[in-house]
Amino acid sequence: MNDLRSIKCEACKAGAPMATQEEINEFMPQLSGWDIIEHEGINQLRKTFTFKNFSKSLDFTNKIGAIAEEEHHHPSILTEWGKVTVTWWSHKIKGLHTNDFIMAVKSDDAAFDDK
Amino acid sequence: MNDLRSIKCEACKAGAPMATQEEINEFMPQLSGWDIIEHEGINQLRKTFTFKNFSKSLDFTNKIGAIAEEEHHHPSILTEWGKVTVTWWSHKIKGLHTNDFIMAVKSDDAAFDDK
Numbered sequence: 001m002n003d004l005r006s007i008k009c010e011a012c013k014a015g016a017p018m019a020t021q022e023e024i025n026e027f028m029p030q031l032s033g034w035d036i037i038e039h040e041g042i043n044q045l046r047k048t049f050t051f052k053n054f055s056k057s058l059d060f061t062n063k064i065g066a067i068a069e070e071e072h073h074h075p076s077i078l079t080e081w082g083k084v085t086v087t088w089w090s091h092k093i094k095g096l097h098t099n100d101f102i103m104a105v106k107s108d109d110a111a112f113d114d115k
Numbered sequence: 116m117n118d119l120r121s122i123k124c125e126a127c128k129a130g131a132p133m134a135t136q137e138e139i140n141e142f143m144p145q146l147s148g149w150d151i152i153e154h155e156g157i158n159q160l161r162k163t164f165t166f167k168n169f170s171k172s173l174d175f176t177n178k179i180g181a182i183a184e185e186e187h188h189h190p191s192i193l194t195e196w197g198k199v200t201v202t203w204w205s206h207k208i209k210g211l212h213t214n215d216f217i218m219a220v221k222s223d224d225a226a227f228d229d230k
Contacts, residue, residue: 065173074196081189
């Protein structure tokens with residue numbers, strides 16, 4: 001079993017393989033509350049995290065930003081009063097790479113640390 | 116003429132008046148690159164600002180966040196690699212209040228300071 005907390009992001013180049021259905025079936029139970037959504041024909045991982053005000057939302061946005069910079073992999077982050085919606089996907093392959101699931105579990109851990 | 120840089124935000128309560136068409140016609144030429152879009156039946160002011168990387172985008176998100184906290188009026192902010200989309204509207208009146216135009220011009224000024 002591939003434990004998302006024990007594998008590392010690798011450079012994702014054009015032509016890198018998308019996560020297989022078998023991998024997705026292994027990864028999803030390791031995540032909490034993430035959905036795979038299709039946006040403009042591209043599969044993406046999305047979750048909305050809730051917070052008690054705008055300032056807490058912005059703090060979390062910055063934590064996600066720090067993780068993104070560290071791994072050189074960047075999500076879209078929608079910051080609103082009391083909630084932050086994080087969306088991960090791999091631009092170069094126009095879909096979901098193992099990296100995206102690793103980043104999702106890192107996001108969950110960042111939110112947990114925040115409680 | 117109402118100069119957006121000389122008027123201040125006022126507390127926006129449920130039942131406060133939406134910006135009139137006459138006001139909108141005065142305000143829009145004072146803004147740079149903002150569109151009025153309708154989202155789920157609510158008019159909103161939206162603009163996408165571009166930056167050279169993710170870190171610069173996140174810096175701008177934080178500047179907008181600081182302005183929002185200062186004025187107790189909060190937008191949605193979509194942070195992505197190289198761009199930030201800021202959307203202002205007044206939740207309590209489900210539409211555009213003078214405050215939103217004031218916040219839009221403050222956002223333009225924040226981006227200008229960033230160049």
